[in-house]
Amino acid sequence: MEDKIKVVFFDIDDTLYDSSMxxxxxxxxxxxxxIEAGLDVDEDKALEVLHGMIKKFGSNYQYQFDELxxxxxYDPNPRIIAAGVVAYHTTKVAYLVPFPDTVPMLLRLRDLxxxxxxxxxxxxxxxxxxxxxxxVQHFFHFVxxxxxxxxxxxxxxxxxxxxxxxxxAPGETMMVGDRLDKDVKGxxxxxxxxxxxxxxxxxxxxxxxxxxxxDYVVSKLSDILRILG
Numbered sequence: 293m294e295d296k297i298k299v300v301f302f303d304i305d306d307t308l309y310d311s312s313m314x315x316x317x318x319x320x321x322x323x324x325x326x327i328e329a330g331l332d333v334d335e336d337k338a339l340e341v342l343h344g345m346i347k348k349f350g351s352n353y354q355y356q357f358d359e360l361x362x363x364x365x366y367d368p369n370p371r372i373i374a375a376g377v378v379a380y381h382t383t384k385v386a387y388l389v390p391f392p393d394t395v396p397m398l399l400r401l402r403d404l405x406x407x408x409x410x411x412x413x414x415x416x417x418x419x420x421x422x423x424x425x426x427x428v429q430h431f432f433h434f435v436x437x438x439x440x441x442x443x444x445x446x447x448x449x450x451x452x453x454x455x456x457x458x459x460x461a462p463g464e465t466m467m468v469g470d471r472l473d474k475d476v477k478g479x480x481x482x483x484x485x486x487x488x489x490x491x492x493x494x495x496x497x498x499x500x501x502x503x504x505x506x507d508y509v510v511s512k513l514s515d516i517l518r519i520l521g
Contacts, residue, residue, distance in 0.1 A: 303469035306492025314387035325379035409434035446478030
């Protein structure tokens with residue numbers, strides 16, 4: 293690195309906490325609760341259909357369980373839907389905990405006088421909820437969320453906005469994330485130093501083009517200290 297890194301930016305999902313496990317467990321528990329409340333369907337089939345609903349309507353669609361009942365020719369049933377909602381959110385909160393190395397790493401970087409930031413996709417309130425529940429919101433000097441900006445990863449404009457907030461040159465900033473097609477590609481196009489952390493469901497994905505190739509690959513966040521030197 294020719295420039296000295298001054299700011300380290302992080303993705304949230306599957307970077308600061310295990311969102312893949314959280315989502316998987318929350319969906320499974322929601323289906324189990326709906327079946328217990330009277331939905332007479334096979335659990336695996338229901339989960340398959342739910343994944344289809346999410347792919348069709350998006351993960352932030354509020355009526356996934358209503359659509360699920362329609363798919364199985366059920367009339368609207370508030371009890372079954374409520375059972376799914378409660379189980380989903382209870383599980384989601386239970387699994388919203390940092391990776392073991394997240395807080396120690398943020399503390400270490402803060403003590404070494406690095407500025408810290410977040411660049412994430414999503415609805416602003418939901419992403420802030422994650423940071424607050426994780427107990428890490430106070431570590432970050434800069435938080436840039438796609439829901440506030442009108443641009444999403446891998447659009448380099450989202451990353452440039454974050455860089456501008458920091459007041460640093462692109463080469464003085466580092467982006468740490470789990471996805472090559474989102475985090476690494478956009479940050480590379482914006483001129484940042486890029487680090488892929490091998491976590492979550494995308495950890496085995498390989499670069500499809502040169503712009504998706506990270507400058508560094510790490511298996512744990514503490515390896516960032518070695519990169520920073």
